[in-house]
Amino acid sequence: MDFLYQVTRPLLFRLDAERAHDLVTAMLRTAGRTPLLPDLIRVLYAWEDPVLAVEWAGLRFANPLGVAAGFDKRADLVDALALLGFGHVEVGTVTPRPQPGNPRPRLFRLPEDMALINRLGFNSPGMVAVAQALRARRSRTVIVGVNIGKNRDTPLERAVEDYAATFVALAPLADYVAINISSPNTPGLRRLHERDALEELLRELMRLNRHLPHPRPIA
Numbered sequence: 001m002d003f004l005y006q007v008t009r010p011l012l013f014r015l016d017a018e019r020a021h022d023l024v025t026a027m028l029r030t031a032g033r034t035p036l037l038p039d040l041i042r043v044l045y046a047w048e049d050p051v052l053a054v055e056w057a058g059l060r061f062a063n064p065l066g067v068a069a070g071f072d073k074r075a076d077l078v079d080a081l082a083l084l085g086f087g088h089v090e091v092g093t094v095t096p097r098p099q100p101g102n103p104r105p106r107l108f109r110l111p112e113d114m115a116l117i118n119r120l121g122f123n124s125p126g127m128v129a130v131a132q133a134l135r136a137r138r139s140r141t142v143i144v145g146v147n148i149g150k151n152r153d154t155p156l157e158r159a160v161e162d163y164a165a166t167f168v169a170l171a172p173l174a175d176y177v178a179i180n181i182s183s184p185n186t187p188g189l190r191r192l193h194e195r196d197a198l199e200e201l202l203r204e205l206m207r208l209n210r211h212l213p214h215p216r217p218i219a
């Protein structure tokens with residue numbers, strides 16, 4: 001693993017950060033569909049031990065290590081990431097309608113700080129495409145969270161409608177739902193932290209949640 005990282009990192013760092021992401025995820029996708037390779041990857045990388053299990057909100061995670069939102073915005077890497085041993089994958093952020101996000105370049109490496117500046121701006125294929133991808137999943141072993149947001153061109157006064165539409169489309173296909181009101185890359189989004197706006201949003205999502213056959217934890 002260490003060797004693999006030492007060899008691939010310098011090569012990937014020659015590419016623009018987003019191109020490197022696209023390349024690696026395309027390889028992951030292909031590996032997940034190649035006969036026998038998934039079993040090999042699982043044996044090499046996944047570590048199963050009941051001592052690692054974690055419970056949260058009635059969900060049982062095989063281990064506490066998950067992939068945060070932003071890596072798999074299309075929800076088509078869930079199975080491949082599960083093979084690598086992650087206990088959960090949070091897909092998204094997903095917006096109701098497809099949107100391209102900010103113009104490239106929009107990801108910047110800060111190698112000295114071992115950090116990355118992200119200005120993606122909710123590039124999303126939209127909730128319909130993500131719903132399709134979640135329905136097409138083969139394995140059901142890993143916990144899947146769906147992280148939802150609003151479209152950039154939806155006025156803030158109508159933000160609740162965006163979250164509600166995405167919630168209705170995707171919550172039934174996920175184990176939990178995360179509400180993204182913190183991205184600095186969608187103008188005004190953080191105003192949803194204000195008490196009245198947040199109460200209105202949470203009240204509506206909890207109302208919709210009660211109508212599901214199995215209500216989902218909301219984070």
Ligand SMILES: Cc1cc2nc3c(=O)[nH]c(=O)nc-3n(C[C@H](O)[C@H](O)[C@H](O)COP(=O)(O)O)c2cc1C
Pocket residue numbers: 068069070071092093107116118120122147180
């Ligand atoms: C390139 C990139 C894209 C991200 N996109 C999202 C996103 O779409 N939605 C979200 O809720 N968080 C997003 N995040 C934030 C991550 O989910 C995570 O919270 C953040 O990277 C902090 O975790 P870390 O310290 O393990 O990196 C993104 C982060 C990065 C680096």
